[in-house]
Amino acid sequence: MMPENNHSLVLVTGGSGFIAVHIILQLLKKEYRVRATLRTMSRQDEVKAMLRSVGVTNFAGLSFIEADLSSDMNWDEAVKGAEYVIHVASPTPNKIYKDENEMIQPAREGVLRVLRASRDAGVKRVVLTSAFGAVGVGHKHHQGPYTEKDWSNTDANIHPYQKSKTLAERAAWDFIRQEGNGLELATVNPVGVMGPILGNDYSHSNETVRQMIEGKLKSVPKIYSDYVDVRDVADLHILAMVRPEANGERFIASSAENLSMLDIAKMLRKHLGEEAKNVPNSELPNIAVRILAVFNPKLRMIASLLGNEMSTSNQKAKQLLGWAPRSAEEAIIATGSSMVKIIKEQMIS
Template sequence: MPSERILVTGGAGFLAGHCILALLRAGYAVRTTLRDPAREQALRAMLAGAGVETAGRLDTAVADLTADDGWAQAAAGCDAALHVASPLPAGAPRDEDELIRPAREGTLRVLRAARAAGMRRVVLTSSFAAIGYGKHLARPYTESDWTDPTLPGLAAYPKSKTLAERAAWDFVDGEGGGLELAVVNPVGIFGPLLAPDLSASILLIRSMLEGKLPALPRLMFGVVDARDVADLHLRALTDPAAAGERFIATAGDFLTMQEIALALRDRLGPAADKVSTRVLPDWLVRFVARFSAAARQAATPELGRSKTASSAKARAMLGWEPRPAVEALAATGESLIRLGLIRR
């Protein structure tokens, strides 16, 4: 309901920026949290550049996932929340708790603040990483599937997202006091940048466009546009049927890195002339991983495996219709070029 004020956590982030933009365009008032208050001016400039007026409709609060300070004040007077903030480093952390602790404890901080403020619903941004890692299925993954966080060798990021989402459901079931929860589980989020900040998925496209990946491992990714993920958050926020549900956000079948490269070359033309479409054999990736940290990130149990996921639930229950994956990839590349972020 557009008369409501919605809390969005992590307002300086890529997806959060698109969520704030979508909420303001839909007529909501928004409060967003920032770890650094100095980033407020850049956020307002970014939204103004997208054609949205923020005066009297956007305010900010200082809060960090790793501390209790500020969350009660951030939640006060808000009717619902989109909890988007979550750590996602470009590389693997030295200690997995660097990801797990702020993801899980930060989620609980937001939920406690939402309950205390009397909010009606929180929409949590989880991830496909909480659904589709560790076990390999012949069928598409659905919302009924869960990543097993106890699996030996599971990377810190999927473990953090799984534990954080599990903690959220446990909290609402046990201590929620009537607070509703809906969860969005996006695959790799691409699409147009609103500002020069680069998420891990955007860094992948930049590396390809700069020719820094001369050959590609046989890995598959789901692709979805940030604008469509923001739209799904709004649908999960407003539709009564979304309470207590998870929703996978993917534009369609997963793509190999070679298919992503071919899409960039097709849609961006000469601007993508440095994008390689060569594929590395799995054995070579694993061999090089003995000596290279970058190769070790590719030499995961996912190497060479085919997988995909279904967004049928979001489409059927909430009427969600994402744009094709190739459009999201092209928009990523075009915005990187437009913002002067490609070093050639």
Template sequence: MPELVLVTGGSGYIAGWCVVELLRRGYDVRTTVRAPGKERAVTDAVSTVVDPAGRLSFAVADLTADEGWDAALKGVDLVLHVASPLGAASDDPEALIAPARDGALRVLRAATEAGVRRVVLTSAANAASPSSYASEGVTDETLWTDPDDPTLIPYRRSKTLAERAAWDFMSGYDGPTELTTVLPGAVFGPVLTTANLGSVGIIARMVSGKMPGVPRIGLEVVDVRDLVDAHIRAMTAPGAAGQRFLATGEFVWMEDIARTLRDGLGEHGRTVSTRRLPDFAVRLAARFRDPSLREITPALGRRNRHSTEKARRVLGWEPRPAREAVLDCARSLIEHGAV
């Protein structure tokens, strides 16, 4: 009998690709949705790549509530806990932090009670980064972001606290279930649907001409297909149990991404602005015109990078170049009519 893998948050960008690749590799998949009625959209998205007939099932469970998680984990062999709250900063940081932290604990409690063999939790490279935004150099999984740093944006703090809570839970657990965490960078690549663009929304805005310029921000670009491959390798590799794995990609400036899009998309690239926005202009806009920019201003000019040597060595993981991920992402958005 094929092993059954639970993927949390099946309507999400990364989770959808997890479902696709698991089905491709012969697993049975169960995925969670937050409310009844969302199953059709997930099935339709997955069906654009692979036939899920008879091998994809659903469970209703929300990160903010206990109900549904025991049923979701029943009979499950392995878990990819990908779901995490996203969105703009709130006046109350706990609005983002609590669902991420408490949701991870709900999944782990249900998984350990069900005797699941291994849980792979999606964290973020921002949970293994220096507190100082001025830092340069290369860091690895041994570093933990300081969650008490007052300059941290809520999303970064939520990912750090959620992963910390997961490891703390496992340190007091004595049973067969294992935990592994994967820490991605900026996730681009093709989309299955335009219903939930997630991190690729920035590529859509650039291609559609809605960004008059690009801030001086560097991203470690990882293709969603390579990130999913890292998750599945972390789920199955014997040496991955109890480990953190950075799954970042090539470091590129947003200006480089803009030039890649402009040069590589033909007619569709003409609307992409490659003009670099001065740091002071971004800060002024964040202060007076667009409060949503406040979360990116601390990262202006930041050059810190992460090492993926551990994932390459232990998992045999090899990500594709950032240029390929960016262009495949843009072409997919164009094909889906998102730009």
């Protein structure tokens, strides 16, 4: 049974992000009070516009505060009075970094900053948005689906984003054990996140769909991955926040269907018809991807995943929390439909 909501205050970090906005939407629907952190307060109207686009009309329960993971400023004020914190904010893999520490340090220090402030303010539980990148990367000969018992191998040659998620999550669990002082923690580790796009911030999985629809990808890499709908990711965060049995646990957010990028292309063509006429229907040889990645830094994470087993189990979230995710196909088509709309709107403007 889900505990009844007593209009508790929930702090959501990185409030303008793809996953965060869907979490805020579901919290408001459940009549929680929500305080969202933004790096700049000028994005308040943008967040409200995203929520308005899916039917939110009453913003009385929503407030904003400026806070940045790289600074102590305002974090004490941000967590004040909050019963729960959902820490979503993290550096994005879309940026190109000269040094991996430019991504690793802010992710790790940011997590510790939020946990410290939460502990000191008497927050009951923090739910950390981690990633599959902290579970199943850097293993050459892994057999069968990854589970929450698995951790990525940071000694292997893995992308800085995945390394940052792994080291940040490990730092969080170490903090709870060593100096948490009763603060509870749960983590949600999503695979590739698809689903309805409400604004300009969306996941790198969504960006790939956009490139397919726009015809920027003539062929796709031979990568097999699991996917999940952002609405189900948001739902899992809230289950992990309130369910007593979620304390101290990790949860992989996945539909547990392993798909190639060519499978995704086929789904887009099947459902979007003429809108998907530019979607590729062939695969790029692995050697070509590796060569291109030498010259294009944005391809380096993709190149590092070639030939990797990346299937996952979602049994823990389903059995322990009663989580029931949508199919990968529904999530992917929701992304495709959103992208078609966004592309059309941008062409008009």
